[in-house]
Amino acid sequence: MSRRSRWLWLVAILGYLFLYAPLAIVVVYSFNDSRLNAQWVGFTLDWYRRLFHNEEMLGAAWNSLLIGVSASVVSTLLGTMAGYAMYRFKLRLLPVLVVAPIAIPEILTGVSLLIFFVAIDLTLGLTSIILAHIAFCIGFVAIVVRARLAGMDESLVEAARDLGATPLQAFRLVTLPLIMPGVIAGALMAFTLSIDDFVITYFTAGAGALTLPLEIYTMVKISVTPEVNAVSTLLMLVTLALIVIASRLSPGALRAGG
Amino acid sequence: MTSRRLNTWLISGPPLLYLVVFFAVPTLIMVLASFRYPGEFGGLAPLVQRGEQGQLVVNLTLENYQRFFSDPLYAELFVKSFWYAVVTTVLCLVIAYPLAVLIARSHKRHRDLLLLLVILPFWSNFLIRVYAWMIILGPQSVFAGALNAGFRLFGFGPVRLLFTPFAVVIGLVYVHLPFMVLPLYANLEKHDPALLDAAQDLGANAWQRFWRVTFPLSLPGVFAGAALVFIPAFGIFAIPDLLGGTSGIMIGNVIKQQFLDTRDWPFGSVLSMVLTVVAVGLAGLAAWYARRARAMA
Numbered sequence: 001m002s003r004r005s006r007w008l009w010l011v012a013i014l015g016y017l018f019l020y021a022p023l024a025i026v027v028v029y030s031f032n033d034s035r036l037n038a039q040w041v042g043f044t045l046d047w048y049r050r051l052f053h054n055e056e057m058l059g060a061a062w063n064s065l066l067i068g069v070s071a072s073v074v075s076t077l078l079g080t081m082a083g084y085a086m087y088r089f090k091l092r093l094l095p096v097l098v099v100a101p102i103a104i105p106e107i108l109t110g111v112s113l114l115i116f117f118v119a120i121d122l123t124l125g126l127t128s129i130i131l132a133h134i135a136f137c138i139g140f141v142a143i144v145v146r147a148r149l150a151g152m153d154e155s156l157v158e159a160a161r162d163l164g165a166t167p168l169q170a171f172r173l174v175t176l177p178l179i180m181p182g183v184i185a186g187a188l189m190a191f192t193l194s195i196d197d198f199v200i201t202y203f204t205a206g207a208g209a210l211t212l213p214l215e216i217y218t219m220v221k222i223s224v225t226p227e228v229n230a231v232s233t234l235l236m237l238v239t240l241a242l243i244v245i246a247s248r249l250s251p252g253a254l255r256a257g258g
Numbered sequence: 259m260t261s262r263r264l265n266t267w268l269i270s271g272p273p274l275l276y277l278v279v280f281f282a283v284p285t286l287i288m289v290l291a292s293f294r295y296p297g298e299f300g301g302l303a304p305l306v307q308r309g310e311q312g313q314l315v316v317n318l319t320l321e322n323y324q325r326f327f328s329d330p331l332y333a334e335l336f337v338k339s340f341w342y343a344v345v346t347t348v349l350c351l352v353i354a355y356p357l358a359v360l361i362a363r364s365h366k367r368h369r370d371l372l373l374l375l376v377i378l379p380f381w382s383n384f385l386i387r388v389y390a391w392m393i394i395l396g397p398q399s400v401f402a403g404a405l406n407a408g409f410r411l412f413g414f415g416p417v418r419l420l421f422t423p424f425a426v427v428i429g430l431v432y433v434h435l436p437f438m439v440l441p442l443y444a445n446l447e448k449h450d451p452a453l454l455d456a457a458q459d460l461g462a463n464a465w466q467r468f469w470r471v472t473f474p475l476s477l478p479g480v481f482a483g484a485a486l487v488f489i490p491a492f493g494i495f496a497i498p499d500l501l502g503g504t505s506g507i508m509i510g511n512v513i514k515q516q517f518l519d520t521r522d523w524p525f526g527s528v529l530s531m532v533l534t535v536v537a538v539g540l541a542g543l544a545a546w547y548a549r550r551a552r553a554m555a
Contacts, residue, residue, distance in 0.1 A: 008363075011356040018353065019379045019435065022390030029393065038398040078273040085270035094270050097277040105493025105537055107510050108288075108530050109281070111517050115291055115527070116284035118301060135280040138273055167265070196383045198496060203517065216385050220500060224392055232386040239381050247374070 023236065030229035037224060047230035057231065060215040063126065064195045067211060071133035072190040078134070079141025079190070080183050084175075086142065087149040098139045109136060110203030117204060124206025132204040133194045140193060141186035148182025149175075181249040188246040192239055292527035293318045300521025322528045332512070336532065339508040342423070343492040346430040350438040350487045351480065353431070358442035358479075359472075362449070373443060380436040388500050391429050395419040395501070421503025429497040437486035445479025446472075474551075481548035485541045492540075493533050509533060 029037045033044035051057055086095055101109055113135070117128045156178070160170040176183075198213040205214060212235065219228050295303035295317050309315040326332050361372045379387065394401050397420065406416045419425060449472065457467045495510030502508070509529065516526030 008356055008360050012360040015353055015357040025393055026390045036398050037393045078276055081269050082273035089266045094274050101281050105490055107493050107495055107513055108534055111530055112284035112288040115287050119287055198385055213385055220389050236382045243381055
């Protein structure tokens with residue numbers, strides 16, 4: 001048993017190394033005083049300083065924030081309704097429509113929304129990106145909320161009804177507070193997915209709007225510079241902070257989403 | 259209408275409406291687009307037109323599908339993408355399995371942390387994870403330098419790592435690994451350890467215990483993970499775009515090219531349709547196998 005578990009540990013450590021070493025390299029080079037991601041020359045914060053003077057990058061970050069907040073607010077509302085409806089009622093179409101955008105390759109959602117927006121004559125830009133992000137975030141929120149509802153003690157709602165609460169009161173005063181951690185976790189997940197999304201944004205952005213991932217993509221396509229490392233490191237920090245908050249609020253949420 | 263039905267519609271209506279308008283309708287428009295003519299300046303030609311005698315003409319065609327089936331180039335690209343996705347799925351399985359076993363058999367206190375450590379990189383931006391490999395595999399990198407120094411000892415010339423199919427597969431495995439670990443873990447966690455003890459008591463060695471108890475029981479997890487890795491890997495375009503160079507392109511790159519560069523939307527829609535059918539078909543197959551494996555277990 002011990003020889004066997006030692007072997008298992010070795011493989012697992014290699015597995016974790018494979019997962020984390022590349023990200024660690026990105027972070028380390030963001031502090032390297034050299035244009036090349038090669039030899040370690042010395043410590044610098046220059047790349048971060050440069051980042052905060054890069055107008056295009058700041059504009060992209062602002063757009064990402066705007067899109068992330070709008071998309072997560074709307075998709076949390078609609079996703080919570082969807083999750084609740086799927087839990088409470090027997091539905092056929094909604095569960096399919098909730099899961100389908102998550103299940104098919106992202107590029108398909110991207111191109112079909114591109115055709116759709118052009119067909120309805122909507123100028124591609126912030127609005128089209130927000131509409132697209134809401135569409136793919138609803139499913140994730142719905143799944144998290146539904147999971148939270150499944151773990152709820154149904155007799156509490158029944159007790160409230162027996163004591164004379166209307167269905168709406170029972171929802172507002174009993175169900176909603178109980179599922180709130182799930183709703184907030186879903187909102188944070190939607191926000192993270194939105195500010196991280198590249199593929200669907202790439203097809204629905206047109207020439208009108210630049211987001212952080214689009215900006216990173218353009219930079220990486222042209223040349224690999226430590227400025228990309230710096231923005232990546234910051235983005236990782238933001239995501240990490242959101243994850244920590246989400247997991248505090250709803251321990252099961254991360255697993256439901258991943 | 260009873261109040262219960264009214265409630266159902268009030269609650270499920272708004273999200274349903276949103277998903278119909280912004281998911282189902284666009285998908286149907288894409289299906290229709292695959293039967294339409296390309297526009298003169300890209301995009302789509304008008305669906306309905308006045309003919310020469312003023313009559314209404316509906317412009318639909320099968321030409322786009324004919325083009326797909328008559329030029330072997332596209333079928334070959336699908337086959338190539340299929341193999342990239344298969345190799346990725348197998349490599350993910352090989353790497354994820356020991357990780358999932360370790361997490362499932364570790365002490366309850368450590369389990370959540372170990373699992374979180376697998377999921378965490380998945381939450382960092384997708385492009386950053388791909389970019390990391392551009393650094394590692396790039397010609398200036400310490401890793402590539404060391405590898406090539408090693409090769410030189412054996413008389414090989416320097417080997418290029420970035421912009422090759424090899425780089426694409428590494429990127430694909432790296433990005434999709436958590437999708438394999440999670441369902442495997444979820445399955446392995448439920449195994450009754452008594453089964454392994456029983457097998458051992460009956461004289462099975464470690465190798466036999468794995469192949470005749472653990473692995474067959476984990477098949478539903480294996481199929482679920484395979485579907486979660488295979489489908490996104492099959493249709494991806496950003497990884498081959500950044501890591502693959504010209505030799506490593508996949509079907510996703512051609513779809514992107516048809517929509518954004520050559521702007522032949524009908525043909526792009528045909529490629530998207532084929533991708534959907536193949537991906538969803540294979541996922542359905544995996545789900546069916548998983549259910550059968552579960553029924554037998």
